[in-house]
Amino acid sequence: MSSTIAAVTVPVPPWRAPKKAARQPLSADRVLATALRIVDREGLDGLSMRRVAQALGTGAASLYAYFSSKEELLEQLLDRVIGTVPVPAVEPGRWVEQLKELHINSRAALRAHRDLARAAQANIPVGPNSLRLTEHALALLRAGGVPDRYAAYAVDKLAMIVVADVVEGAMYQAQEHGADDLKRIRDYFASLPPDQFPNLVAMADTLFEGEGDQRFLFSLDLMVDGLAALAARP
Amino acid sequence: MSSTIAAVTVPVPPWRAPKKAARQPLSADRVLATALRIVDREGLDGLSMRRVAQALGTGAASLYAYFSSKEELLEQLLDRVIGTVPVPAVEPGRWVEQLKELHINSRAALRAHRDLARAAQANIPVGPNSLRLTEHALALLRAGGVPDRYAAYAVDKLAMIVVADVVEGAMYQAQEHGADDLKRIRDYFASLPPDQFPNLVAMADTLFEGEGDQRFLFSLDLMVDGLAALAARP
DNA sequence: ACCTGAACACCGTTCAAGT
């Protein structure tokens, strides 16, 4: 970092510059930003209290001034990511489309951070941004006339398929070899004894067709269209 | 263990009895049985190579003669559990019911072992028993006339909701306090500002009603009935 | 009052050295 005077930028004198970066004071926000950078680079397994601390030029113990545990750090990290999902005003006539959009956008927000979504499976989300999303989903379902009991089930299960899809997608991504690995599994399926696994053999190709996006939309459509049908009939 | 002669049981002479139990030789099967016992008692986080080895009276390094990594041990553990799911003959006229039963039974098998299902999210299942289940699901979907492409998506996503539901259920279970904890969250929802969270406040009670079973069946019905509707119309 | 080095009780995995 350097001081700015009008448009002229002068370097900080060397005897003033601290050894490692500007060494701003710690804060929950700085810890979270650093943690997210590590997750983006190395995935959730690469995130440790020690590594976050190291990146901030301090020791792991110092993080416990801002987060009572790694779990709490992850909860807040997740809520920060959820906070990037737009929550538009409810248009009752478009509740089906809006409900789908909400979950497509949630999925996109989570997918932007590797397998961070795994952290969402460890706790009931109660962060402010998660609540905002749940509130929006409930508003849409009730606007569409889905009975409260089913609306309650639906918010739970729709969030579940989003998170599970992202976790699954991150796993496919992390399987390094990537497409190579999938090809080997496809070939294995094709090579199975056809008398025992006729359908697996016949569908070896089909099973690995289709992007993750299409697969997700397929399950989202089944669920939301099913809810719409359920709302249409009393 | 003791020797048996006809109906008379005599104890093994003390100078013949080894110090710690019968100390059978190690085997992959014995390692898996021990690992499953630990998961059942303490959950997946309690399962470590060191603990399994300790329970078998040996060191962690010895397990690597049978499993190249912890990941492989988990894969085989999972396939062993999946092996308890019955796979009946396909009755084409009952494909919808049979498809639901298959996933209800898979869920039950996984739920019997705490959060072991989490291990299913780390790999594409290719164990023999997993393949048997996938084959059966494909057979039912095709018997019902579901187009191959959708059948492929469906086996993936149905397995996904089963695993995710079990993972979610285990998390609720593990939240020690149990019902106590849920009550506190419900109270928190009810206490939110009604102008910002009208639906969350109004539905605080409803949101926590219903057993996990009902919630799962709700999502399973939406998906399978949706598939049936899809098969009925070309 | 705030921060942190070192310690505690763990991990998965490897490998040299033993039987």
Added chain:
DNA sequence: ACCTGAACACCGTTCAAGT
């Protein structure tokens, strides 16, 4: 040939001791 103690490079969390 098989097995394993010890080591390596890590964990999350605590706490006494420092500034």
